Amino acid sequence: MIEVKNLTKSFGDKTVLQDISGTFEQGKTNLIIGASGSGKSVMLKNIVGLFKPDSGEILYNGRNFVNADRDTKTDIRREIGMLFQGGALFDSMNVEQNVKFPLDVLTKMPEDEKLDRVNTMLKKVKLENTNKRMPSEISGGMQKRVGIARALVNSSKYLFCDEPNSGLDPMTSIKIDQLLAEITDEYQITTVIVTHDMNSVMEIGEYILFISNSKKLWEGTSSDIIHSGVQELDEFVFANKLMRKVKAMNG
Incomplete structure (x- = not known):
């Protein structure tokens, strides 16, 4: 389990994450969603230690990664697996x-x-x-x-995925989602996925955290998202559905 508590991160005068909290549970597919520029990728980079937050805590099974000593941070990093947006395989x-x-x-x-x-x-x-x-x-x-x-x-023990379906056709995206869900359940790992793909949200979103304009506006499950009552989230969901229709019409 990963607990994020009151996470805040700024770059210069721009606040990218403001007082965000959430709990990513073991054995579940946990999704961070939001429009481009909403701060979701910055949140992921803070959680895995690529950025250091200005304030807040990031707890890996109770271990505070932000203020941990070098040995503890090394131990946590060894437990982390990353799937990068472009695959990031070594060509050679x-x-x-x-x-x-x-x-x-x-x-x-x-x-x-x-x-x-x-x-x-x-x-x-x-x-x-x-x-x-x-x-x-x-x-x-x-x-x-x-x-x-x-x-x-x-x-x-922890798998982080940054836009795993980027650049893939719809059928391949579904297979990747299914694979991630199966592996998460079988190995009982804590999986955190950054995505803007509503197919992924609806199919494998056991816990969803929605970020807009640097703030967490909603959290819940895929079955709750349609009835969130949050205008920004409704607009995000509708925009994604519209985009899929346009892509389907264009072949």
Whole structure:
């Protein structure tokens, strides 16, 4: 579980996050949503330690990541897996080497154990026998699945995904959502996803935190979101539905 308490972050005179709190529970798909520029990606970067908040607390199972000592921060970072927006695979490495990379950097595991772990994760994301293929030889959806395998190969307790469906067609996006939900449930990890994709929100949003103009305006589940009564959220939902219709009309 990750608890965010009264998180505030500014850049110069601009406040990007203002007094935001939320709880991301273990074994659930937790979503941070909002329009472009709302602050959701900045919130993610604060949670994982890429930015330091001006004030507030970020608790990983009770451990305050913001004010932790170096050893505690290192321990927490080893428990974190990241799926970046573009996949962020190393172009010069094949699939096996990409997935194995965290084990090479963070562990002293014997090579045969590393390969066993890599193959287990590739099977989990349905990419058996792709070990020697290069990123340029596989589709965008497959690259995202390699990214998921890499993020979890070190037995991560926390999985963070930044716009995992960016650049993917609707059917592939659905498969990625389903995979993330299945892995979250099976491994009982704490998954936090930044997205503006309403399909993801409605299909896998077990906990949703909506940010607008630097503030948290709503939190709840996918079944509650249509009846939120929050004008900004209603506009966000409608805009996304309209965008999907336009994309469908344009093929």
